[in-house]
Amino acid sequence: MKNETLYQYILCIADNSLILGQRLGELCGHGPSLETDIAITNIALDLIGQTRSYYQYAARLIDEEKTEDDIAFLRLEREYKNVLLVEQPNTHFGYVMARQFLFDVYHLMFLEKLQYSKDDQLVAVAKKGIKEVSYHKRFSSDWVKRLGDGTEESRQKMQEAVDDLWRFTNELFLMTDAEKTMAANGIGVDIAQLKEEYYKEVSDVLKEATLTVPENTYFTKGGKEGIHTEHMGYILSELQYMQRTYPNMTW
Amino acid sequence: MTKNWPLWEVFVRSKNGLEHRHFGSLHAADAEMAMENARDVYTRRNEGVSIWVVESKYITASNPQDNGELFEPAQDKIYRHPTFYDLPDDVKHM
Numbered sequence: 001m002k003n004e005t006l007y008q009y010i011l012c013i014a015d016n017s018l019i020l021g022q023r024l025g026e027l028c029g030h031g032p033s034l035e036t037d038i039a040i041t042n043i044a045l046d047l048i049g050q051t052r053s054y055y056q057y058a059a060r061l062i063d064e065e066k067t068e069d070d071i072a073f074l075r076l077e078r079e080y081k082n083v084l085l086v087e088q089p090n091t092h093f094g095y096v097m098a099r100q101f102l103f104d105v106y107h108l109m110f111l112e113k114l115q116y117s118k119d120d121q122l123v124a125v126a127k128k129g130i131k132e133v134s135y136h137k138r139f140s141s142d143w144v145k146r147l148g149d150g151t152e153e154s155r156q157k158m159q160e161a162v163d164d165l166w167r168f169t170n171e172l173f174l175m176t177d178a179e180k181t182m183a184a185n186g187i188g189v190d191i192a193q194l195k196e197e198y199y200k201e202v203s204d205v206l207k208e209a210t211l212t213v214p215e216n217t218y219f220t221k222g223g224k225e226g227i228h229t230e231h232m233g234y235i236l237s238e239l240q241y242m243q244r245t246y247p248n249m250t251w
Numbered sequence: 252m253t254k255n256w257p258l259w260e261v262f263v264r265s266k267n268g269l270e271h272r273h274f275g276s277l278h279a280a281d282a283e284m285a286m287e288n289a290r291d292v293y294t295r296r297n298e299g300v301s302i303w304v305v306e307s308k309y310i311t312a313s314n315p316q317d318n319g320e321l322f323e324p325a326q327d328k329i330y331r332h333p334t335f336y337d338l339p340d341d342v343k344h345m
Contacts, residue, residue: 035277035288042291139287
């Protein structure tokens with residue numbers, strides 16, 4: 001392979017979008033109202049679109065014969081490098097919005113740095129993504145505030161969701177070897193530097209939503225190294241079903 | 252408390268220079284949500300450059316029963332249409 005480290009780095013970025021996009025896609029036709037259903041599906045499509053751009057680039061790095069679909073559909077669980085946050089289940093709408101919010105704040109910060117990468121391809125994907133993700137963040141933070149500052153029941157559900165998902169946030173800023181190498185040579189983003197700003201921004205929104213910022217210091221990790229939660233296998237079995245059952249099928 | 256969010260009417264300007272046109276309606280809890288929902292429901296295929304939303308209850312509609320007195324008197328007055336002028340081809344959107 002021409003550039004194994006860059007390939008691994010791209011997976012680190014793109015797998016987050018793929019798995020979160022897949023998670024949101026599961027909700028198509030199941031949103032709480034027609035309007036939110038369409039909004040969630042739009043976000044899913046944005047994420048899958050970004051994923052395609054990354055994978056097309058990654059496919060060119062590994063082998064002329066490989067395509068974006070090979071990368072999306074034919075890897076083993078351990079080879080997916082998404083953070084644990086994005087694979088968490090669609091427990092309820094508030095949970096989905098909390099998960100989205102905790103990711104969107106990170107995602108936008110990340111892309112805003114990635115647009116100054118030395119890699120032209122990544123710059124192009126980042127610039128296009130910034131507009132999409134700005135909207136995702138606006139949508140999800142709006143809902144966090146609405147539900148947090150809503151009825152007693154919605155507030156309680158949102159608080160529980162944030163408390164439950166909080167332990168996955170620290171992993172966003174743990175850097176793999178590939179991320180460290182790419183950050184050092186100016187292609188990747190030094191994400192550890194984003195951490196302080198991230199927690200400040202998240203806390204500001206939670207406070208506005210009249211929610212309590214969790215204080216637990218127990219954090220979990222592993223997704224970036226390919227060690228996933230129990231949910232990942234189910235996601236992949238659905239995601240990969242067609243290609244595994246009918247190899248090389250197209251339509 | 253009603254279970255449904257209030258109804259909103261959505262107007263979209265397709266491109267600069269054209270007027271806002273009624274695109275449809277949707278449900279939303281407030282103006283901000285109505286705007287986001289309108290963006291997602293009506294402009295996701297690049298249909299617009301500007302959105303107006305207004306809560307449906309603020310629209311006063313004419314009563315179909317009054318159609319006779321409101322509209323029929325205009326039917327036989329074709330001289331009120333500016334159809335007796337030659338428009339140059341260059342004039343668009345008239």
